[in-house]
Amino acid sequence: xxxxxxxxxxxxxxxxxxxxxxxxxxxxxxxxxxxxxxxxxxxxxxxxxxxxxxxxxxxxxxxxxxxxxxxxxxxxxxxxxxxxxxxxxxxxxxxxxxxxxxxxxxxxxxxxxxxxxxxxxxxxxxxxxxxxxxxxxxxxxxxxxxxxxxxxxxxxxxxxxxxxxxxxxxxxxxxxxxxxxxxxxxxxxxxxxxxxxxxxxxxxxxxxxxxxxxxxxxxxxxxxxxxxxxxxxxxxxxxxxxxxxxxxxxxxxxxxxxxxxxxxxxxxxxxxxxxxxxxxxxxxxxxxxxxxxxxxxxxxxxxxxxxxxxxxxxxxxxxxxxxxxxxxxxxxxxxxxxxxxxxxxxxxxxxxxxxxxxxxxxxxxxxx
Amino acid sequence: xxxxxxxxxxxxxxxxxxxxxxxxxxxxxxxxxxxxxxxxxxxxxxxxxxxxxxxxxxxxxxxxxxxxxxxxxxxxxxxxxxxxxxxxxxxxxxxxxxxxxxxxxxxxxxxxxxxxxxxxxxxxxxxxxxxxxxxxxxxxxxxxxxxxxxxxxxxxxxxxxxxxxxxxxxxxxxxxxxxxxxxxxxxxxxxxxxxxxxxxxxxxxxxxxxxxxxxxxxxxxxxxxxxxxxxxxxxxxxxxxxxxxxxxxxxxxxxxxxxxxxxxxxxxxxxxxxxxxxxxxxxxxxxxxxxxxxxxxxxxxxxxxxxxxxxxxxxxxxxxxxxxxxxxxxxxxxxxxxxxxxxxxxxxxxxxxxxxxxxxxxxxxxxxxxxxxxxxxxxxxxxxxxxxxxxxxxxxxxxxxxxxxxxxxxxxxxxxxxxxxxxxxxxxxxxxxxxxxxxxxxxxxxxxxxxxxx
Numbered sequence: 001x002x003x004x005x006x007x008x009x010x011x012x013x014x015x016x017x018x019x020x021x022x023x024x025x026x027x028x029x030x031x032x033x034x035x036x037x038x039x040x041x042x043x044x045x046x047x048x049x050x051x052x053x054x055x056x057x058x059x060x061x062x063x064x065x066x067x068x069x070x071x072x073x074x075x076x077x078x079x080x081x082x083x084x085x086x087x088x089x090x091x092x093x094x095x096x097x098x099x100x101x102x103x104x105x106x107x108x109x110x111x112x113x114x115x116x117x118x119x120x121x122x123x124x125x126x127x128x129x130x131x132x133x134x135x136x137x138x139x140x141x142x143x144x145x146x147x148x149x150x151x152x153x154x155x156x157x158x159x160x161x162x163x164x165x166x167x168x169x170x171x172x173x174x175x176x177x178x179x180x181x182x183x184x185x186x187x188x189x190x191x192x193x194x195x196x197x198x199x200x201x202x203x204x205x206x207x208x209x210x211x212x213x214x215x216x217x218x219x220x221x222x223x224x225x226x227x228x229x230x231x232x233x234x235x236x237x238x239x240x241x242x243x244x245x246x247x248x249x250x251x252x253x254x255x256x257x258x259x260x261x262x263x264x265x266x267x268x269x270x271x272x273x274x275x276x277x278x279x280x281x282x283x284x285x286x287x288x289x290x291x292x293x294x295x296x297x298x299x300x301x302x303x304x305x306x307x308x309x310x311x312x313x314x315x316x317x318x319x320x321x322x323x324x325x326x327x328x329x330x331x332x333x334x335x336x337x338x339x340x341x342x343x344x345x346x347x348x349x350x351x352x353x354x355x356x357x358x359x360x361x362x363x364x365x366x367x368x
Numbered sequence: 369x370x371x372x373x374x375x376x377x378x379x380x381x382x383x384x385x386x387x388x389x390x391x392x393x394x395x396x397x398x399x400x401x402x403x404x405x406x407x408x409x410x411x412x413x414x415x416x417x418x419x420x421x422x423x424x425x426x427x428x429x430x431x432x433x434x435x436x437x438x439x440x441x442x443x444x445x446x447x448x449x450x451x452x453x454x455x456x457x458x459x460x461x462x463x464x465x466x467x468x469x470x471x472x473x474x475x476x477x478x479x480x481x482x483x484x485x486x487x488x489x490x491x492x493x494x495x496x497x498x499x500x501x502x503x504x505x506x507x508x509x510x511x512x513x514x515x516x517x518x519x520x521x522x523x524x525x526x527x528x529x530x531x532x533x534x535x536x537x538x539x540x541x542x543x544x545x546x547x548x549x550x551x552x553x554x555x556x557x558x559x560x561x562x563x564x565x566x567x568x569x570x571x572x573x574x575x576x577x578x579x580x581x582x583x584x585x586x587x588x589x590x591x592x593x594x595x596x597x598x599x600x601x602x603x604x605x606x607x608x609x610x611x612x613x614x615x616x617x618x619x620x621x622x623x624x625x626x627x628x629x630x631x632x633x634x635x636x637x638x639x640x641x642x643x644x645x646x647x648x649x650x651x652x653x654x655x656x657x658x659x660x661x662x663x664x665x666x667x668x669x670x671x672x673x674x675x676x677x678x679x680x681x682x683x684x685x686x687x688x689x690x691x692x693x694x695x696x697x698x699x700x701x702x703x704x705x706x707x708x709x710x711x712x713x714x715x716x717x718x719x720x721x722x723x724x725x726x727x728x729x730x731x732x733x734x735x736x737x738x739x740x741x742x743x744x745x746x747x748x749x750x751x752x753x754x755x756x757x758x759x760x761x762x763x764x765x766x767x768x769x770x771x772x773x774x775x776x777x778x779x780x781x782x783x784x785x786x787x788x789x790x791x792x793x794x795x796x797x798x799x800x801x802x803x804x805x806x807x808x809x810x811x812x813x814x815x816x817x818x819x820x821x822x
Contacts, residue, residue: 011767011781015760036636036662037655041648063652097641098648125641158645 040092043154044101045082046139047116049108050075055116057082058140060147060154061090069151071143079119097125100158102177106136106195106209106216114184114214121181128178131161134209134216137198145200157203170229170236173208184214188325188341192233195219208233210319218317224310230254230271231307232322239278245299249358250278260327264344267324268351271307276359289364300356308352315350318342369409370438372426377433378450386415387435387448407442415448432506455480461563463730466602474563474585478508481580481587484565485512489572493517499530507538508582512568518575519808522591525772526577541581541588548579548590550770555735558771560596561586567601575809577772591771591807593778595791597729598622603794612793618726619792625724625733626740628716629666630747630755636662638751647712654710663748665709669717670744672699674737677721778806 042059050056058073074085086094102120104113120126146153164172173194183191193216195209207225210218220228229237230252240249252275259268277286284291314320325341336344369391373383390412410417417437420426426436426445433451438444458480461473474481482496493516499509509530513523529548538544545559546552562568563585568578571589579588598618603611635643636655643651658665676695680688696718703709720740727733739762746754769776779787787804789795803809 011777012764015764015767019757019760032638034638034640036640036651037658039640039652041640041652043645063649066653095640098645100645127641155645155649 034095034097038092039095040090041095041098042086043098043158044103045099046103046105046135046143047079047108048105048139049111053077055079055082055108057086058143059086060143062092069147069153071140071147073140079116095125096123097127099126099130101131101133101154101161103133103135103139103196104193105139106134109134109193109209109211109216112213112215117177117181117184117214121177126177128176130177131158131165132175132177132180132193133161134193134195134219135198136195136206139198139203141200142198142203167234170234170238172205173225173229173233183321184211186323187335187338188320188328189323190319190321192321208321210314210317210321212317212319217319218313220310220313224306224313227303227306227310230273231256231269231310237275240275241279242299242302244302245295246280246282247277247295247299248279249275249299251275258324258327260324264328264348266349266351267311267327268353269307269311270353270355271303272355272357273303274357276361278361286360287362287364292360292364296356296358299358300354303354303356304352307354308350311350311352315346315348318346320345369440372430372436372438373434373450374430377431377452378435379452382415382450383435386450387413387437390414407439407444409439410446413448415450417446417448419444419446421445428506458484464562464564464567464601464728466600466605469601469605470564470566472565474565474580474587476583476585478510478580478582481565481585482510482512485568485572485578485580488565488569489514494572497527501530501533501544502536502538503534504536505538507544509538509544510580512572512578512580514572514575517573517803517809517811518577519810522575522577522772522774522807526579526590530579538581540584541579541586544579544581545588548588548772550773551768554765554769555738556594556766556769556776557597557729557731557735558590558592558769558776560589560592560729561731562589563587564601570601570604573803575803575807591774592776593771593774593806594766594769594776595780597732598727599790599794600728604797608794608796612795615794616792618728621723621726622732622736625720625727626736626743627755628720628723629670629713629740630743631752632713632716633662633666633744634747634751634755637748642752651710651712654712657707658710660708663744665713666717666744669703669709669713670740672703673717673721774806779804782806 040061041063043063044059046058048056048058054075054077056073056075057079058071060069061072062069072086072089074082074089076082076085083094083096099120102116104116108116117132120130121128143153150156161174163169165174165176173192175191175193180191180193183189190213191211193209193211195206197204197206207220207222208228209216210220226237226240229235231254235254235256237252238250240252241247242249252273254274255272257270257272259270261267280286280295282295284295286292286295311322314322320342324345325338328336328341371387391409394409394412420429426447429447430436432449434447434449436445436447439446455477456475458472458475460471464473472484474484486494491514493514495513495515497511499511501507501509511523511526511530526548530544533544533547535543535547541561545557545561549558551558559579568587568589572578576592577590579590581588598615600618603615605611606614636651640648655662660668673696676692676699679695680692682688683691700709700714700718704711704714724733724736727736743755743758746758748754750757767775767777767781775782778784779791784805786802787806789800790804801814802812803814805812
């Protein structure tokens with residue numbers, strides 16, 4: 001008789017252990033019912049300072065396309081009080097499982113957003129991929145004016161963030177909740193968030209906001225933000241208009257080399273930039289190599305100034321969003337304290353060099 | 369001389385030609401030449417006569433289409449087989465259709481079926497052993513295998529199971545399979561039915577057994593694995609890369625056929641966080657006006673779909689096509705407009721119904737309905753963790769199954785790496801140098817081991 005062969009007796013054990021792992025790793029054995037038609041998933045929250053030290057929370061409802069939307073606002077002491085308050089004001093239950101964007105007002109960000117971020121971070125319903133942004137101006141007014149013109153405003157904002165989050169898109173600083181928290185709790189570096197200007201008609205990207213731990217301290221203007229994108233964030237810019245020299249550089253990519261002296265007194269940064277002249281409206285004749293060379297030199301020295309100014313502003317504020325402090329780490333030596341690093345960073349000599357390699361779109365003759 | 373036969377069972381023309389005419393000639397000659405040896409008429413009939421003595425033998429032979437002849441002079445009963453050759457021509461298979469490849473298929477005549485196999489395997493090693501099952505039907509069952517290749521243990525197990533069968537009626541090979549299967553309560557078939565001689569010959573060559581049953585065109589192939597149910601004869605005709613991708617598509621479709629709608633129910637009931645935002649908007653929009661919960665909505669649509677599928681099977685072929693199209697489109701459209709179901713669910717139901725048809729094995733695709741319903745209930749009860757539990761239970765059940773005592777999930781569990789060349793992919797024929805090792809063949813090589821002269 002053929003002996004009965006059991007198909008590996010260990011497999012049921014593995015399957016059982018696998019299911020136990022699934023159960024203990026966060027999947028509730030009896031999950032909470034979330035019947036879709038009874039919910040109102042919140043996509044964005046806008047948080048501002050309220051009166052009397054309160055928080056002013058706003059969002060849009062309903063989540064349906066074919067029903068007219070409205071803006072709901074609440075003044076609360078605690079963030080979760082907002083969730084409860086909205087629930088009592090609306091027929092569907094508010095759920096934060098699809099919260100994708102958190103817009104924080106500039107004034108609130110300057111006071112510190114640690115408690116807000118921690119509350120969101122520890123809420124298991126909220127995804128770590130929550131986009132954070134700082135807003136100057138009255139965002140509620142902007143939403144109020146756009147409700148009739150753009151019914152899917154919340155979704156459009158989410159798509160914008162999502163689009164620029166991808167690699168090689170350049171242009172905007174996009175930061176997630178987990179990226180922000182990672183920088184907050186790192187030894188040397190400080191977090192960055194995008195900053196937008198909102199008024200009744202527009203919602204415009206202004207630049208990057210630098211935080212000291214959880215408190216907003218400074219922000220770049222549009223011009224310096226372009227250098228910030230090349231130095232750190234994405235290392236790519238699709239378009240870099242330089243009105244001062246009547247030039248737009250396209251498809252600009254950067255390779256940055258940082259070098260910190262052993263005694264931490266001097267920082268050398270070499271930025272190799274590669275791109276092409278996309279547009280030129282100046283008086284130079286770019287068909288001539290000498291003219292092109294002169295333009296390149298002018299742009300190069302201007303970029304060096306911009307970079308130096310950006311780094312110096314960081315030194316003044318005592319923030320390190322470029323994670324330069326990591327350069328002090330050595331395999332066999334004890335890391336220095338954050339305070340010690342910031343003192344050194346403030347006093348550090350800067351040596352900035354830009355290697356600009358731009359190709360003209362036209363043929364250049366060798367005449368000098 | 370007495371001749372006994374049942375007229376509906378015998379070929380009367382052959383009876384006239386082979387028996388009655390020679391006997392009448394002898395009768396007229398006997399008047400002329402007296403004193404002939406008794407029993408000499410046996411030599412003049414053109415059929416083989418076999419003597420018998422028992423009443424029970426007489427009854428059996430009579431009912432199987434034999435003519436009984438009693439010689440009064442010698443007192444000996446003889447019989448010859450002259451059964452009515454009822455049957456149909458060799459036609460192409462309707463259940464396992466392929467575009468390219470052999471078109472012939474088995475018929476209800478077991479001898480013809482054996483001939484179709486023997487023509488493809490003209491070797492002495494091909495053995496056929498005959499069994500008689502069914503106390504009333506007296507059905508002939510033939511067990512075929514390749515001696516020297518098929519593991520004798522498999523043959524012995526099959527023989528033991530066949531000889532133990534004690535039942536009155538066997539009208540189809542599935543009835544025989546029901547008495548031979550190791551796990552009767554399982555949803556999954558442990559014997560594969562096929563009416564394609566090429567499939568049977570391929571299985572014999574691999575070291576499997578083929579069991580032919582009289583009066584049915586479907587042969588049984590065993591032992592099989594779960595993965596054999598996804599293999600089509602056309603896999604070995606298509607280019608191997610194409611065949612491999614199609615095979616993977618079949619596995620994926622089978623998985624999709626019973627998980628797609630339960631996943632919809634789980635997401636709509638518990639895990640709204642997992643739904644991509646754009647789809648969430650569409651779902652919210654369509655579900656906001658529905659009176660039924662996701663589970664009952666899915667259950668209603670699934671039942672409707674099964675009713676349409678079952679109805680189109682039972683109707684004549686021309687009507688069934690119309691029924692399927694009209695039923696599917698009209699009911700789907702109407703239920704969305706009436707507000708019974710969401711558009712998303714109708715799309716998912718359509719995809720899962722089409723996906724269930726991709727499995728080449730009809731028995732397996734039928735069984736997926738029960739798996740589907742179970743998953744639906746688990747999804748509604750526990751959400752995605754429920755589906756994971758269901759999947760664990762399904763895999764554990766499959767792992768426990770055997771076919772003729774061979775593991776049903778081989779070569780995945782137990783892991784037999786060499787057999788993976790013909791599992792999820794269909795490797796090139798040149799690379800398939802060995803027979804499947806889970807069948808423990810006596811001779812595993814599929815090519816000559818002798819050195820070629822240089």
